[in-house]
Amino acid sequence: MDLTYSEEDQAFRAEVRGWLEEHLTGEWAALKGLGGAGRDHEAHEERVAWNRLLAEHGWTCLGWPEEYGGRGLSLAQQVIFHEEYARADAPGRVNHLGEELLGPTLIAFGTDEQKARFLPKIAAVEELWAQGYSEPNAGSDLANVQTRARLDGDDWVVDGQKVWTSNAHLSHWAFVLCRTEPGSQRHHGLSFLLVPLDQEGVDVRPIEQLTGGSEFNEVFFTGARTAADLVVGEPGDGWRVAMALLGFERGVSVLGQVVGFARELDGVVALARENGAIDDPVLRDRLAGLKVELAVMRFQALRGLAADDAASPSIFKLVWAGWHKRLGEAAMDVAGPAGLTALPGTEDEPYRLDRWQRLFLFSRSDTIYGGSDEVQRNILAERVLGLPREPKGA
Structure with missing residues (x-):
């Protein structure tokens, strides 16, 4: 493991540090230190605006290939950005699940249509995402997922419950692991669906925490719908996609x-x-x-x-x-x-x-x-x- 940085990397560090020093001023300076684990309720709308400013200047999706709206930066340069961002005490970012988890998963497994539909809005911080994995009886035992989805014409119809769904109350979409093959067990017969949260069949209930915030949620799906082509990978192959996503985590x-x-x-x-x-x-x-x-x-x-x-x-x-x-x-x-x-x-x-x-x-x-x-x-x-x-x- 080489812990030294090249001259190019050092120049990139100076670029990141300089940009943050220039822009974390004025109205943005008040956001320093806000947000993050246990504090996602702090100045959410203001932090969304800040993250969109980052996007405008090319500071989101740094490791994504350029063809998908990223910058294709090296691992070392991505590390440098995150270190400098933290050193500047910049506000907690709002788009981790979309940018760091779903985006790379769509690049690896998504269709061209899915990539064209979702990746630009993730990069621009126009759509925020939640993760629909854990359930009351399937938290650590993820293969025990019981939320079900069935095809009805041109839609998947989703019924079930997810829990500990971080920031679902602030998100537009969720990637949801569902059981789509009746009678299947464990990691067989699961599918990885992209589900809009702003619809009649979705009920998001924030869970009040000891810290005073409510970043975790229960999410109930009762006849919720999503388009049939919004399954990532093949139907029934959701376990492989879900595990790949966790590899990006x-x-x-x-x-x-x-x-x-x-x-x-x-x-x-x-x-x-x-x-x-x-x-x-x-x-x-x-x-x-x-x-x-x-x-x-x-x-x-x-x-x-x-x-x-x-x-x-x-x-x-x-x-x-x-x-x-x-x-x-x-x-x-x-x-x-x-x-x-x-x-x-x-x-x-x-x-x-x-x-x-x-x-x-x-x-x-x-x-x-x-x-x-x-x-x-x-x-x-x-x-x-x-x-x-x-x-x-x-």
Whole structure:
């Protein structure tokens, strides 16, 4: 793994940094630090406008081939962009599921008509997407999907329920894994459908979280319709498409995530210096350990991107989720008694949390969403180490 950057890469870093310094000013400066995991409710419309400005200047879909509206940038340059974006404390991006997941999946499996219909609007941030995978009895066990779809003339008719659907209440479309072959089981007979959410047969119900936000949703499909040609890949081949999409999930943006973690850690250390908690040798040792672990995490992420092996995504998910959870716990210990008291609320908001309380509460979910720790360990055990599969019901 070569960790050096070429002169071209360094020039690209300067270009990204310069553009962000020039444009994150005036009205846009107020968006710094807003959005992100657990905070997607913050200034959503304003962040959509910011993301459309990024699109106008060619800062979306950096890794997509140019023929599909991307820039075809190298892996190193994509990493550079995400690192500089995080260092600038730029607002959380609103189009991750469309740009980083669905877009590459359509490029790999979609028809020419599907690519022409959807890719330009994803690149321009004109249509936002949600992921219709998890269900009440099919979260970690995705092959147990029960949402069904049947062909009715020129349409698929969808019935079922999805849950933990991030930002469905803010999205225009969802890519939905459905069972389209009656009597099929497990990963057989599934199809990957593109379903519009603004229709009578779709009911989106936000789930209120401890953090005060509602970025997760329940989505009920009752006779919802989508065109027959909006199946990605062949009908019944949805499992292969769905798994390919998950392969795109932990791409170059994870390096920006690490930079964001570093900023959070620096903030916790600054709070410890301010309130004297840094004088506690045990707590100081914990903070030092978190800093060392973060440096190792970055190298692990870089190695995983360079190697493109089966183990790296699961290893990295385990590492960063556990690390972030421990950071939230350390933040509460640094805050001391003040961390136990919420800020006064309003009529519409019973209580308000500071950034460290929100970090602590939301990071509890890090080891669950996107594939729980248990699932990641099973993947490593079975697919990498070749150990026997976990017994059913265990």
